[in-house]
Amino acid sequence: MEIPQSMSEQYKNAKEIIENSSDIKIYSHIDCDGICSGAILSTILDRQNKVHDIDFVNLDVLDDIELDHELTIFSDLGSGQRIDTKAKEGQKIIILDHHPPLRDLDYKDNKDYTYLEINPIHHGIDGSYYVCGGGLCYFLAKEFGYYDLSWIGVLSAIGDMQNTKTGHFEGLNKIIQKDAVDGGYLELTENDINIYGRNTRPLFVALSYFSDVKLPITNNTAETMAILEELGIDEKHKRKTLNELTMDEKVKLYQKLVEMISKVVPGRYIKYIPQLIIGDSYTFLKEDEDSFLRDGSEFSTAMNACGRNHEEKVAMEVLKGDRIEALDQLEAISKTHRYNLATSISQIAESDETNIIELENLQYFDGTGIKPEIVGTVTGMILGYCNWKKPVIGFTQTDDEGLKVSLRCSRLLSYDGIHFGNIIREISREVGGTGGGHAMACGAYIPVENKCQFIELFNEKLTGQLTN
Numbered sequence: 001m002e003i004p005q006s007m008s009e010q011y012k013n014a015k016e017i018i019e020n021s022s023d024i025k026i027y028s029h030i031d032c033d034g035i036c037s038g039a040i041l042s043t044i045l046d047r048q049n050k051v052h053d054i055d056f057v058n059l060d061v062l063d064d065i066e067l068d069h070e071l072t073i074f075s076d077l078g079s080g081q082r083i084d085t086k087a088k089e090g091q092k093i094i095i096l097d098h099h100p101p102l103r104d105l106d107y108k109d110n111k112d113y114t115y116l117e118i119n120p121i122h123h124g125i126d127g128s129y130y131v132c133g134g135g136l137c138y139f140l141a142k143e144f145g146y147y148d149l150s151w152i153g154v155l156s157a158i159g160d161m162q163n164t165k166t167g168h169f170e171g172l173n174k175i176i177q178k179d180a181v182d183g184g185y186l187e188l189t190e191n192d193i194n195i196y197g198r199n200t201r202p203l204f205v206a207l208s209y210f211s212d213v214k215l216p217i218t219n220n221t222a223e224t225m226a227i228l229e230e231l232g233i234d235e236k237h238k239r240k241t242l243n244e245l246t247m248d249e250k251v252k253l254y255q256k257l258v259e260m261i262s263k264v265v266p267g268r269y270i271k272y273i274p275q276l277i278i279g280d281s282y283t284f285l286k287e288d289e290d291s292f293l294r295d296g297s298e299f300s301t302a303m304n305a306c307g308r309n310h311e312e313k314v315a316m317e318v319l320k321g322d323r324i325e326a327l328d329q330l331e332a333i334s335k336t337h338r339y340n341l342a343t344s345i346s347q348i349a350e351s352d353e354t355n356i357i358e359l360e361n362l363q364y365f366d367g368t369g370i371k372p373e374i375v376g377t378v379t380g381m382i383l384g385y386c387n388w389k390k391p392v393i394g395f396t397q398t399d400d401e402g403l404k405v406s407l408r409c410s411r412l413l414s415y416d417g418i419h420f421g422n423i424i425r426e427i428s429r430e431v432g433g434t435g436g437g438h439a440m441a442c443g444a445y446i447p448v449e450n451k452c453q454f455i456e457l458f459n460e461k462l463t464g465q466l467t468n
């Protein structure tokens, strides 16, 4: 895939607009993709000697936002929000977003302000798997000749889970990946064993987090140690990481995982098993050998940890190159974040009476007290304690009137073709809320009094869809 002509013309236009502006504001999203987007844009503007200000925001603050600058750039958001209702004559707006657009390509016409929206969907390119916000910003950087930012484009796509379907990058993401490899910033290991924490977690710990299917090793380090011993890998428990394994050892581990998973999944899922274990891995070659920044997934987790804790600017400074002060802060934030997650998990799953309620087609828990910012991550980790054949939904209070809802499910269900992001959008709307997201990771905000109705409708909606 290449960038369509219509889109590359938009990039030329965007470059021109930036070159001719001096008072610039950026709004970007608070997740890894949004932070990467912001870091790329901010670097472009720094190098162009453009004074600028950047804010990382939630989507809900954008509707009918006041525009106070000559040029306002929106990245990884904006397409789905009414960001230009207060645009004044002569102002300029650039949007770089991959979410479903409210407006079409000729919306720009007949305005007394400049409106440029670069969205792959306008050009027939999928925004879930082919390019995300950071990628779109990288193509702008490329227009300026800044190929060295390609690795941030790759990181954004990892954080946005653009590769979950196949384990590889496709579409425009592949161009970004190639730029990063060619520039010596990225090493791609195709079809590697894909278990989180390859650089920093001892393998017996990393394996215990396997939760797409409940295995004997899930949340059980005694069992993971026994299995590694049986395979002759890391027998003396020297806390070897996945990265330290030889190819031979990786093959043995792969075969063992396939064997274990085959025993517990229904026959029609057998064909998906390799996808659960295998995927490309990404190593950032400019990072220190033993740094958690060297592995793509671990780097993206640290970016998300900052987003969850309203410390996006720390994350951005690390991306822009501060590996001293900002990196120290990033480590501290990640540590606190991990502690908060562990506390939340033990409150829900590890207490004596189980707090997970299982219905016919779903399971849910009341996460009151868990910060809304982390309830999604917690829900994902709770999956390992649940029935993997059904999605798990977590609820937590945002204020007196609102609930944040998060849904996570095993990748097997999404390979099966269920798109929970679309389902949650529909159901949350029916109960007076808003929602959406990915096939296997999504969320919503709903009025607190409609929780039961939400659960009932959701459970009903799934009847016959989960065929286990």
Ligand SMILES: [Mn+2]
Binding pocket: 033, 034, 076, 098, 132, 133, 160
């Ligand atoms: Mn995104």
